[in-house]
Amino acid sequence: MAKRKNTPAPDPAVLATALSGHRTGGPSSRERGRHVPVLRGDIGMQIARDGTWFYHGSPITRKPLVKLFSTVLVRDSDDEFYLVTPTEKCRISVDDAPFVAVSLDTQGEGSTQSLTLHTNVGDQITVNDAHPIRVTFDPVTREPSPYLLVRDRLEALIARPVYYELAEIGCEEEIDGDQLYGVWSEGSFFPLGRLENEIVDDA
Structure with missing residues (x-):
């Protein structure tokens, strides 16, 4: 043969x-x-x-x-x-998102801070209303999947170490009656989840 x-x-x-x-x-x-x-x-x-x-x-x-x-x-x-x-x-x-956010730059602090995420393909995206962060949670494991909008419905999955960094600089805010944990950037608040999701421990 x-x-x-x-x-x-x-x-x-x-x-x-x-x-x-x-x-x-x-x-x-x-x-x-x-x-x-x-x-x-x-x-x-x-x-x-x-x-x-x-x-x-x-x-x-x-x-x-x-x-x-x-x-x-x-x-x-x-x-x-x-x-x-x-x-x-x-x-x-x-498989998931086309890009991955691999590093984070922070300028300032609190509600006046500015967060810039760097992707694996060289994009530098400042988190703001046009480029928001969103987080979904697995309904069974409660495992978070955080994303950043890069452009035109294309998102970057935020790498786990970067998510940890965001969690470390995050704060608690009450939004529409809900106690949320998240980060400020460019004057806007971006939730990482509700406090009962135990953002830092489950990340």
Whole structure:
């Protein structure tokens, strides 16, 4: 019986070349009005929960490629994720959020402080009303999943160490009759959860 040859995984750099004419943040509304990108379907790309990008099962280790792909990532009205250029639209799978917030910068303190989160693809996002933090809790384990809105319905999962940092600088506030624990940034309060969720212990 002939031995099956191992077929090397496709080179993501080839895909990057094919996705020519990319625009940071995806095509503009004016470009979308002029052109309808050709839907290529699923291209075998996946973003794992820890932020690792895979192409046909192999991790993409070249950070410039990951950053390039991230600039044309779009979450469409069907809640699917696509790499979109003026000419092509390629569906990819995302296990949780497409980005991960990996570090935190803090300026000031209390209600006047400003929080800036850095993502795994190089974005620097200041937490504010346009870029809020939200936290969901698993209904069984009560495990928190905190997110930051990066742009256009694309979120970053806040890494556990960063969530701990937020919990450490958080405070208690009463909002609409509920005692909430959260953080201030740019003059707005962002809840991390109710006090009975034991934010710090369960994080």
